[in-house]
Amino acid sequence: MTHEATLWPRVEALLANVQKPARYIGCEDGAVVPSYEPDTVSWLLVYPDTYEVGLPNQGLQILYELLNETPATAAERSYAPWTDMEQQMRANGVPLFSLETHRPAAAFDLLAFNLSAELVYTNLLNCIDLAGVPVRAADRSPADPLVCAGGHCTFNPEPLADFVDFFVIGDGEEVIAEITAVVRAWKEGGRADRADVLRALAGISGVYVPSLYDVVYDGHLIASVAPRHADVATRVDKRTIADLGAWPYPKNQLVPLTEVVHDRLNVEIFRGCTRGCRFCQAGMITRPVRERPAAQVRQMVSDGLKRTGYDEVTLTSLSSADYSGIKEVVGGIIDDPACSGQVSVSLPSLRVDAFTVGIAGEIQKVRRTGLTFAPEAGTWRMRQVINKLITEEDLYSAVDAAFSQGWRRVKLYFLIGLPTETDDDVLGIAELARRCAEIGRRHTKAATVVASVGGFVPKPQTPFQWFGQVGVEELQRRIWLLKDEMKKIKGAQLKWHDPKASLAEGLASRGDRRMGAVIEEVWRNGGVFQEWSECFQLDRWLAAMDKHGLSPDDHVFRHRERGEILPWAHIGAGLHEDFLWDDWQDALAEAGLPDCRWTPCYDCGACTEFGIEHVVASNVPPAGGSQGTGQDLASGGEVPVKLLATRAVS
Amino acid sequence: MKLRIRFQKLGKVRWISHRDIARCVERAVRRANLPVAYSEGFSPRPRISFGLALPTGAESLAEYLDIDFAANDVDTDAVGASLSGGLPVGLDVTKTAVLPVGTASLQEAVVSCRWEIGVFAANDGLIHDTAWFADAAQKLMAADEVVVTRERKGAIVTDDIRPNIAALSAEARPDGTPIFAAQLHTFPRGIRPAELGIALDLPVARLDVRRTHQWIAPDGALTEPLELDERSNQCLPPITPQPLAVVGVGPTGP
Numbered sequence: 092m093t094h095e096a097t098l099w100p101r102v103e104a105l106l107a108n109v110q111k112p113a114r115y116i117g118c119e120d121g122a123v124v125p126s127y128e129p130d131t132v133s134w135l136l137v138y139p140d141t142y143e144v145g146l147p148n149q150g151l152q153i154l155y156e157l158l159n160e161t162p163a164t165a166a167e168r169s170y171a172p173w174t175d176m177e178q179q180m181r182a183n184g185v186p187l188f189s190l191e192t193h194r195p196a197a198a199f200d201l202l203a204f205n206l207s208a209e210l211v212y213t214n215l216l217n218c219i220d221l222a223g224v225p226v227r228a229a230d231r232s233p234a235d236p237l238v239c240a241g242g243h244c245t246f247n248p249e250p251l252a253d254f255v256d257f258f259v260i261g262d263g264e265e266v267i268a269e270i271t272a273v274v275r276a277w278k279e280g281g282r283a284d285r286a287d288v289l290r291a292l293a294g295i296s297g298v299y300v301p302s303l304y305d306v307v308y309d310g311h312l313i314a315s316v317a318p319r320h321a322d323v324a325t326r327v328d329k330r331t332i333a334d335l336g337a338w339p340y341p342k343n344q345l346v347p348l349t350e351v352v353h354d355r356l357n358v359e360i361f362r363g364c365t366r367g368c369r370f371c372q373a374g375m376i377t378r379p380v381r382e383r384p385a386a387q388v389r390q391m392v393s394d395g396l397k398r399t400g401y402d403e404v405t406l407t408s409l410s411s412a413d414y415s416g417i418k419e420v421v422g423g424i425i426d427d428p429a430c431s432g433q434v435s436v437s438l439p440s441l442r443v444d445a446f447t448v449g450i451a452g453e454i455q456k457v458r459r460t461g462l463t464f465a466p467e468a469g470t471w472r473m474r475q476v477i478n479k480l481i482t483e484e485d486l487y488s489a490v491d492a493a494f495s496q497g498w499r500r501v502k503l504y505f506l507i508g509l510p511t512e513t514d515d516d517v518l519g520i521a522e523l524a525r526r527c528a529e530i531g532r533r534h535t536k537a538a539t540v541v542a543s544v545g546g547f548v549p550k551p552q553t554p555f556q557w558f559g560q561v562g563v564e565e566l567q568r569r570i571w572l573l574k575d576e577m578k579k580i581k582g583a584q585l586k587w588h589d590p591k592a593s594l595a596e597g598l599a600s601r602g603d604r605r606m607g608a609v610i611e612e613v614w615r616n617g618g619v620f621q622e623w624s625e626c627f628q629l630d631r632w633l634a635a636m637d638k639h640g641l642s643p644d645d646h647v648f649r650h651r652e653r654g655e656i657l658p659w660a661h662i663g664a665g666l667h668e669d670f671l672w673d674d675w676q677d678a679l680a681e682a683g684l685p686d687c688r689w690t691p692c693y694d695c696g697a698c699t700e701f702g703i704e705h706v707v708a709s710n711v712p713p714a715g716g717s718q719g720t721g722q723d724l725a726s727g728g729e730v731p732v733k734l735l736a737t738r739a740v741s
Numbered sequence: 742m743k744l745r746i747r748f749q750k751l752g753k754v755r756w757i758s759h760r761d762i763a764r765c766v767e768r769a770v771r772r773a774n775l776p777v778a779y780s781e782g783f784s785p786r787p788r789i790s791f792g793l794a795l796p797t798g799a800e801s802l803a804e805y806l807d808i809d810f811a812a813n814d815v816d817t818d819a820v821g822a823s824l825s826g827g828l829p830v831g832l833d834v835t836k837t838a839v840l841p842v843g844t845a846s847l848q849e850a851v852v853s854c855r856w857e858i859g860v861f862a863a864n865d866g867l868i869h870d871t872a873w874f875a876d877a878a879q880k881l882m883a884a885d886e887v888v889v890t891r892e893r894k895g896a897i898v899t900d901d902i903r904p905n906i907a908a909l910s911a912e913a914r915p916d917g918t919p920i921f922a923a924q925l926h927t928f929p930r931g932i933r934p935a936e937l938g939i940a941l942d943l944p945v946a947r948l949d950v951r952r953t954h955q956w957i958a959p960d961g962a963l964t965e966p967l968e969l970d971e972r973s974n975q976c977l978p979p980i981t982p983q984p985l986a987v988v989g990v991g992p993t994g995p
Contacts (some may be wrong), residue, residue, distance in 0.1 A: 099753075105860065107798050107947070113755040118829050346768065348754065348829055349761045399829060400768030433771075433785070 094198035098188045105179040114142035117168075117190030120346040120399065123155070124191050125165030132275045134158050134166040135236070136200040139206075139214035142170040146345060147353040149407065150242060151205045153340040153668065154263050161496070164271050166479050167191040167199070167379065171214045172221070174619065174626070180221060187221040196222035200274055202236045204255070206244035210592065210622035211600035213614040215240070216254060228256050228302060233282045236263035237274065237289075245299075246329075246376050247551035247659035250599055252301035253607035256289060260662055261329030261376075262362075264338050269295045293323050297330035299662065306604050311645035313603060313656040328663035333703045335362055335381040339391055346399045355403035355437075356395045360388050360420070363697075364409035365687050365705070368467070369478045369678050370506060372550035373409055376664040378697035380688060381706045385420050392424050396434060405437045412442040412450065413688075415708035421454050433589070441465075443481045448492035452609055460462055460502035461541075462493045468509060469519025475681045476511050478674075490527045494534035501527060501540050508547040508561035508593070510678060517569045520544065521576035521583075528582040542577065543586045544570065544591030550600055552664040554674035556657060559650040560597045563629075566590035591629040595621060597647040598632060603658035607647070609635040667696035742813045742842040744820060747967040750801045754831035759794040762832070766791075766806060770826030776812040792847035792966075793854070793955065795942055796933050801952040803854075805847050807840060836967045847966065850957040851927055853907055856934050857914070858921040859949035871919045874911035877941055878921060882909050887940045889932075902940060905932045919950075928964060 100329060106112035127133065136155055138145025145151070151168070158166035165190035172180060180186070187196040197204060204215050219226050224235045231238075240251065241259035248258040259266055262688065270292060277288040293300040303323045307314040318325055332338060342358060361382040364374040383391075392404050405422065417438075424436055436454040441447050443464045451462060465480045466486055474481060490501055505520050524542045531538025546566045549555040561569075570587050577585040598606060612635035613621070620626040636643060651657065653672055670693070677684060687693060688707060698704050748760070758763070770777050770787050779785040788809035795801050808820075821834040828834075844850075860874075881887060887903040907924035914920055921941075925932055934950045956963040 103753075104947075106756055112797065113758065113761060116753040116756045118753050118831070120829065348757045348765055350764070389791075397772070400770070400772035402771060433779070 094195045097193045098185060098195055099193040101183065101185050102188060102193055105176065105183060105185065107454075108179055109125040109175045110173065111142075111349065114170065114173065115190070116348075118194075118348055119146070119538045121341075121343040122168075122191055122345060123159045123166070125167065128163065128167060130163050130275070130279070131165050132201075132271050132278065134164070134201045134203055134271075135169055135196050135200055136166055137169045137171075137187075137196075137204050137215075137218055139171045139211045140260075140620075141209075141220050142347075143349075143351040145170040145205070146347050146351045147357065148207065149341065149357055149359060150207075150263065151488075152345055153338070154203075154267055156341050156343065157264060158267060158271070159270060161268060163275070167194065169196060169218070171211075171218055171620070177217070177221065177619075182425055186223045187218055192591045195715055197224055197236060199236050200278065201270075202238045204238070204240040204242075206240050206242035206251075207626050208622060209244055209250075209596050210627075212251060212599050213621055215251065215269050216611060216614040217619050219254065221611055227253055228251070231256070231285060231467050233285050235285075239270075243373060243376060244600075244663055246300060246372070246664055247601065248301060248662065249306075249604045249658040250602045250606040250610060252604045253611070256285070256300065256302070257292050258299040258301070259330070260299055260327055260664075262332045263330070264332050264340075266295060266297045266330045270298065290320070290323075297327065299327040301604075304661065306601075308605075311642070313658060313660075316656065316661045326661050328485050328667060328701075329376065331379075331665070331701055331703060332362075333381070334357070334706065335383045336387055336706075339383075339387055340392075344395060344399060346401070353405065355394065355405055356399055356401045357405050357407050358388060358391045358395065359383065359408060360406045360411060360414045361408045361448060363705075364413075366410060366413075367478050367674075367684050367686060369476075369554040369674060370467070370509065370547060371409075372553050375553045375666060377409070378665060378695065379703060379705045382415060382708055385416055385423075385708065388420055389423050389427075393427060402433050403435045403437065405439060407439060410442060411438040414446040418450055418453075421450055421485060423618045426436075426455060429728050443489050444485045445492040448489050448496065452492075452496040454706075461502055462498045463502040463504065464489060464525065465504035467504065467506050468512075468516060469505065469521070469523055470516045472681055473509060473512060473516040473519065476678045476684045477506070477509055478678070478683050480685075483526075484578045486523065487526060487530060490540075491530050491533075492509060494531045494538055499531075499535055499537045499539065501531065501538075503540065504525065504543050505544045506547040507544045507573070507587075508566050510555060510558045511681075512569075514559075514569070514572060517573050518576055520573055521580060524577065524583040524585075525580045528580055538582055540583045542573075542583065542585060544573065544592045545588040548600055551657070551659045552662075552666060552671075554671050554678055556601070556671065557651040557675055559651070560593070560647045562648055563590045563594050566593065589624060589627070592622070592624070592627055594643065594647065595627070595629060595632045598636070598643065599660065602646050605639065605641055609641060612638060665695075665697040667694070667700075670695045742815065742816060743842075744808050744810065744815065745838050745840045745844075745967055746806050746808060746821065746833045746834055747836040747965075747969070748806070748825075748828075748832060750799075750804055750832055751796065752800075752831035754829050755800045756798055757829075758797045759791070762804075762924050762992050763789070763791055765828055765832065766824075770808070772827035773820075773823035775808075775823070776810055776815065778809040778811040790846060790848075793851055793927065793931060795952060796935065796950065799934065799950040799952060799991045802835075803952055803965060805955065805956045806825065807818075807847065835973045836969055838949045839965055845957075847955075850959075850966065851955045852958050853924055853926045853956045853963070854931075854952055855956070856921075856925060856937075857953055858923060858934055858937070858949045859911075859914070859918060859951075860921075860943055861947035861949060871911065871913070872920045874921060878909045878911050880956050881906070881940060889936045889939050891936060891939070896970040900937055905930070906937070909937070 136151050138148055155166050155562045170191050203205055216226050219678050225231050237256045239257045240255045241263050245258045245260055274290045289300045292298050293303055303319050304316055319596050363377045363380040365380055421436055466481050468474045493501055524540050528540045549558045549560055567590050574585050577583055613631045616631050767787055777787040780788055790807045792805040817837045825834045876983040886901050889902050890899045905926045908928055909923045910918055912922040924936055938948050
């Protein structure tokens with residue numbers, strides 16, 4: 092098939108009619124304009140959300156660089172066009188295009204989607220359709236691109252099984268070269284049957300080809316999931332890179348010309364987390380902890396700032412204050428003469444303690460407006476259930492430190508609708524906010540405390556995967572209850588997420604293959620950009636469920652039982668099912684589980700199963716407070732965490 | 742010391758906004774490690790003043806900004822080259838000069854701009870009918886009043902833009918493409934080429950707009966804040982690759 096070499100003149104003709112035309116031009120510093128030869132294997136990396144949200148995504152940028160460094164391999168990028176641009180494109184017959192050379196998406200060998208959030212699923216379908224490629228995998232011809240997806244959401248790939256040819260589970264750094272090699276061989280062989288290349292791809296560790304598995308249902312349950320061929324793995328285990336230091340990417344972080352979220356230099360300082368927060372999918376599926384060597388972090392920061400001209404760097408990870416020697420690394424950046432005192436450093440997901448606030452104080456000498464903490468739940472009981480073992484003293488000392496050091500606004504993140512949650516737990520959020528506001532007023536009259544609550548959505552591959560999500564009306568009732576209480580508190584505000592969106596997210600998160608028909612229906616009825624409140628309508632989802640004979644009770648609201656086949660059971664995140672189940676039972680027993688970096692291994696499976704280990708510079712917890720473990724580590728004293736006898740913790 | 746910088750905006754980068762340009766320039770200044778003066782206060786920013794905003798989507802050969810330096814021994818020529826190196830493709834510095842103390846700001850000094858306006862026809866090609874251009878320009882210049890209705894902050898505003906139009910004529914680009922050449926005053930209000938398009942009853946979305954000059958009038962006569970000369974680093978617009986083959990690949994719609 093012949094494709095236009097570039098759609099640019101036709102794209103440009105549309106730009107005066109859309110908001111934010113800079114979304115569609117490319118031209119970022121760090122962008123690679125590849126050249127194409129007949130033997131080039133070409134990837135279009137698509138982030139199925141707006142340019143502003145997608146551009147900073149580090150996973151996509153890492154793969155973009157690695158692919159463009161590979162001989163005879165090209166990678167370009169694309170993002171979901173906003174609704175105004177989509178309308179223009181459809182009206183003028185302009186297909187989805189890449190940003191670097193504005194080639195049509197269908198001219199690429201692979202369309203590779205990054206899936207970081209479930210509510211983008213309908214955008215994935217829309218992007219495939221805009222590319223002019225059949226939305227259902229079964230309808231595609233050998234001339235069509237291979238459609239694949241990676242990212243955290245693929246730990247339950249089933250809701251997208253009908254639309255995606257293959258999924259990549261886990262870290263992508265190594266596996267993409269193996270995929271490229273298989274696709275190259277298929278191209279050289281004349282791009283014959285799609286089934287051939289998919290079968291070959293299924294032979295790669297970490298690659299899941301859903302069309303090679305039969306799913307048998309028993310009512311709303313799954314009776315079996317089985318590979319169709321003897322040589323296809325019964326369970327696809329995630330890929331894990333052992334040494335983050337071997338992958339100092341991105342080396343040329345993209346610098347957008349227009350404003351995006353996280354518009355600053357980002358350097359990943361470690362991957363994985365062993366805090367063990369039971370609601371956190373990212374923490375469960377990215378184990379073990381792999382720290383980047385401190386010298387490499389400093390080098391990446393210094394090279395990155397120089398190259399990009401940014402005056403701000405974020406040291407990214409799931410809990411950056413846990414990085415061994417975080418204080419030294421941060422100090423090194425600030426004292427670097429090349430940074431000339433104009434660089435600010437930020438740490439996402441601040442740990443809740445005074446030590447962390449101290450670091451934040453050192454690095455944010457200016458612009459002290461707001462600081463965010465995530466206690467996640469309002470009572471110690473509830474925090475033991477979710478294993479976020481922050482004591483009230485931790486929080487109050489952190490908040491006191493923040494206000495005393497000049498911050499005027501403290502934001503607190505909470506989840507609502509957690510397992511075993513009672514009204515007392517919900518009202519505990521108000522109590523924490525009240526105490527924090529009081530502490531703030533001791534330092535400044537302008538002190539405000541913002542409590543932000545989000546409806547909890549249980550995620551696959553976590554101890555809460557069996558939990559029946561709380562319904563929309565009940566969630567709303569709890570939010571109103573909290574709102575009434577918060578109104579009485581001087582200096583405190585409440586913000587909350589729409590509980591309706593939590594239900595749709597729940598359907599997409601833990602649904603099985605039958606959810607594909609629902610996602611397609613929602614998309615066909617115009618439901619794109621579902622994570623944007625101005626575009627989201629729950630009715631579309633409920634009507635689609637109804638039409639396809641599915642009930643939210645079966646797929647979201649009911650508590651699942653041990654022994655039932657979960658839709659993602661044939662995808663391996665490295666965690667033993669026994670570990671997850673025991674941890675779920677511990678949760679119900681309100682028992683915490685300490686961080687295994689600093690306490691003996693409890694054999695979750697992430698290390699032992701894969702023959703890899705935590706890569707940390709120090710086995711000693713950083714100083715200060717309880718470290719979110721609930722233990723008084725600073726004084727080496729008592730251990731207030733109640734541990735169940737069934738655990739091999741000495 | 743202050744430097745005045747003339748730069749151009751050509752090609753794909755025409756679609757970034759005035760604010761985007763400001764951010765690109767700030768980053769380019771830091772990349773080039775220029776000894777720029779910073780503002781005081783909690784949130785120090787490099788002291789850069791930008792001239793008249795260029796509408797998003799328009800190209801320009803004559804954009805300006807003034808940079809305040811913390812040092813007095815700055816090599817003005819080197820500043821231009823190093824800034825260009827840190828700016829996106831299509832944004833290029835063409836001239837730099839030391840600004841004498843007391844020089845009026847760009848916002849105050851610029852009295853009018855010259856614009857070249859090409860017009861795309863419905864079939865996506867440029868209109869090539871030279872006579873049509875001449876006729877339209879003549880009619881508009883002969884009118885006593887040119888009333889344009891536009892939306893501003895949600896309200897419908899109607900006003901006469903004829904006083905803002907100093908001149909309008911039909912001309913041709915070096916390749917023969919006919920264009921409007923318009924001289925538009927910046928006072929009492931700077932009208933946008935799009936408004937001229939409305940007055941000419943043209944589809945606004947299909948104009949190919951390029952600012953070619955900004956004029957100041959220190960002694961009455963019109964002159965550029967910085968005239969280009971043989972030392973100017975003027976680049977040609979980046980070449981956009983043209984379509985090779987067209988086939989019917991496109992979205993089918995849900």
